[in-house]
Amino acid sequence: MSSRFLSTSSKVIQTLMKAVRVEAFGGPQVLQVKEVPIPKPVDTQVLLKIKSVGVNPVETYIRAGAYANKPSLPFTPGKDCAGVIESVGSEVTQVKPGDRVFTGKAITGAYAEYAIVDASDVYNLSSSLTFQQGAALAVPYLTAYRGLFHKGGAKPGQTVLVHGASGGVGIAAVQLAKIHGLTVIGTAGTDKGTECVKRAGADYVFNHREADYLKKIVEVTGGVGPNLVFENAAHINLGKDLEILAPAGRVVVVGSRGPIEVNPRDTMRNESSVVGVMLFRATKDELAESHAAIQAGMKAGWLQPIVGKEFPLAEAAAAHEDIINGQGAIGKLVLNV
Ligand SMILES: NC(=O)c1ccc[n+]([C@@H]2O[C@H](COP(=O)([O-])OP(=O)(O)OC[C@H]3O[C@@H](n4cnc5c(N)ncnc54)[C@H](OP(=O)(O)O)[C@@H]3O)[C@@H](O)[C@H]2O)c1
Known part of the structure; x- marks a missing residue:
């Protein structure tokens, strides 16, 4: 022994x-x-x-x-x-x-x-x-809920771009946005990743390593752009996000691995906003609400990590x-x- x-x-x-x-x-x-x-x-x-x-x-x-x-x-x-x-x-x-x-x-x-x-x-x-x-479940779904609803103000009928939807947080954001009545556009960097984002329920999926994918994203929104961008790689995408947002659109910065240069005028043209997300800033009530959504999703069956x-x-x-x-x-x- x-x-x-x-x-x-x-x-x-x-x-x-x-x-x-x-x-x-x-x-x-x-x-x-x-x-x-x-x-x-x-x-x-x-x-x-x-x-x-x-x-x-x-x-x-x-x-x-x-x-x-x-x-x-x-x-x-x-x-x-x-x-x-x-x-x-x-x-x-x-x-x-x-x-x-x-x-x-x-x-x-x-x-x-x-x-x-x-x-x-x-x-x-x-x-x-x-x-x-x-x-x-915990960090991915709590962060996704916070980014979409507490900081992003996502509403049924709106369109969200989950920029980087193939990872833990992205999949959670796709499922939460879809069940709350948003049109969901997701991106991934590989064929297996795009397949996975489709399986999570996204309406449209694009490869963020392809040259013209942002143009295609604007096209599927009828030329208007997404109301919300849930951004997992802001150090690469923030500048472009501001260019494609719908009027009064919002970018929630969930992930960023470094600095990026953006043109502030792009926020003026459409009166758009950029807001950061930090899960540990969630209040007790916000966490309780997010956990209630997780429990409801497990019970109903739509929440499937x-x-x-x-x-x-x-x-x-x-x-x-x-x-x-x-x-x-x-x-x-x-x-x-
Ligand atoms: N703010 C907070 O409170 C909070 C909480 C949790 C996580 N995070 C952050 O959120 C991010 C995502 O976390 P995670 O757990 O989902 O990580 P993950 O599982 O490693 O996923 C990373 C995601 O980023 C995508 N990505 C890579 N290059 C990209 C590009 N050029 N454009 C768009 N997306 C790109 C990846 O797509 P491919 O691999 O398919 O290319 C993948 O979907 C990380 O930066 C993490 O640190 C923040």
């Missing part, structure tokens, strides 16, 4: 777990699997046995030490995961061991076999979704390499535990 287990007269108790640890900021290779003690939930906390982890681009910036809010070293990355509740603290009444849940707030880090989460931050995972789909590449936990470094430098997103990238 390994040192990971304690034997008592009646049962065997696991005491150690595998977790990805970052001991120094750096490239993907700093993601190393180690054995660490399984944390214990106290008071309002639960211990989650993780089945699948959602990898988000921000975790690569944090790992590299390039993010404003750096955790203290060493740490286990990740917040998004889905699994089964293993045990609960003394004050927990709303969930119980055995419940299938997802979270976007793993306190001790999601790239691990177990994580501590506050009971108020775990949400029911419908039995119709896999754990991999559950790992694709598309899972793309899957890596084992031990290959977290390859997953980080892929999400930044891969050849094209095909849905959410997850780690299986």
